[in-house]
Amino acid sequence: xxxxxxxxxxxxxxxxxxxxxxxxxxxxxxxxxxxxxxxxxxxxxxxxxxxxxxxxxxxxxxxxxxxxxxxxxxxxxxxxxxxxxxxxx
Ligand code: C2E
Ligand code: C2E
Ligand code: C2E
Numbered sequence: 001x002x003x004x005x006x007x008x009x010x011x012x013x014x015x016x017x018x019x020x021x022x023x024x025x026x027x028x029x030x031x032x033x034x035x036x037x038x039x040x041x042x043x044x045x046x047x048x049x050x051x052x053x054x055x056x057x058x059x060x061x062x063x064x065x066x067x068x069x070x071x072x073x074x075x076x077x078x079x080x081x082x083x084x085x086x087x088x089x
Contacts, residue, residue, distance in 0.1 A: 004084065007088045009048045010049050010082050011079060011082075012046060013077050014046060016077050017029055020075055027057070028061075051086075054069070065089060069082055069086045
């Protein structure tokens with residue numbers, strides 16, 4: 001096991017996401033809304049997503065998962081800890 005502990009989760013900050021301009025964050029916001037609807041999980045301030053979903057989002061944004069993760073960290077939507085979740089791919 002890693003000395004840093006288990007692989008961290010990918011946790012989207014939904015309040016931060018809602019503050020971002022649609023041109024940037026629209027696709028991610030729609031994706032997150034779909035997951036919330038599938039789970040019936042509407043009241044959270046955050047949403048834990050699957051690693052697999054970050055791969056799908058990277059295709060949508062035409063970036064590598066690593067590049068998309070850096071962008072989402074720079075927007076404040078993902079915690080810098082998320083880097084370790086993506087390294088584990
Ligand atoms: P599913 O993939 O067939 O999962 C059925 C149920 O198994 C989920 O119901 C949830 O209770 C549990 N489950 C599956 N994978 C996980 C997991 O990694 N962690 C946890 N905590 N539970 C898990 P739920 O939440 O009502 O979701 C219903 C359906 O909505 C899922 O069916 C799936 O098709 C979709 N869904 C929900 N959340 C996500 C997501 O984050 N990503 C994707 N791609 N689909 C999701
Ligand atoms: P955690 O995963 O560190 O999550 C901490 C808190 O962040 C959760 O407290 C919840 O308020 C919020 N949170 C994280 N992901 C989501 C999300 O996708 N939707 C929403 N609405 N909120 C989210 P909470 O609910 O009291 O859970 C405390 C701890 O219990 C979690 O810590 C986790 O360790 C465990 N837990 C709760 N639900 C699940 C689950 O579905 N699967 C697993 N494996 N653990 C869970
Ligand atoms: P988690 O619930 O703590 O699950 C951690 C990892 O355990 C998941 O990482 C997945 O690899 C595995 N896992 C847990 N439950 C299941 C399951 O029912 N089926 C399968 N095939 N694998 C399972 P992953 O997929 O990256 O998901 C990360 C986190 O996203 C989950 O943490 C959970 O908080 C959330 N999540 C993912 N899918 C669902 C879902 O369908 N419903 C809900 N409510 N939460 C989900």
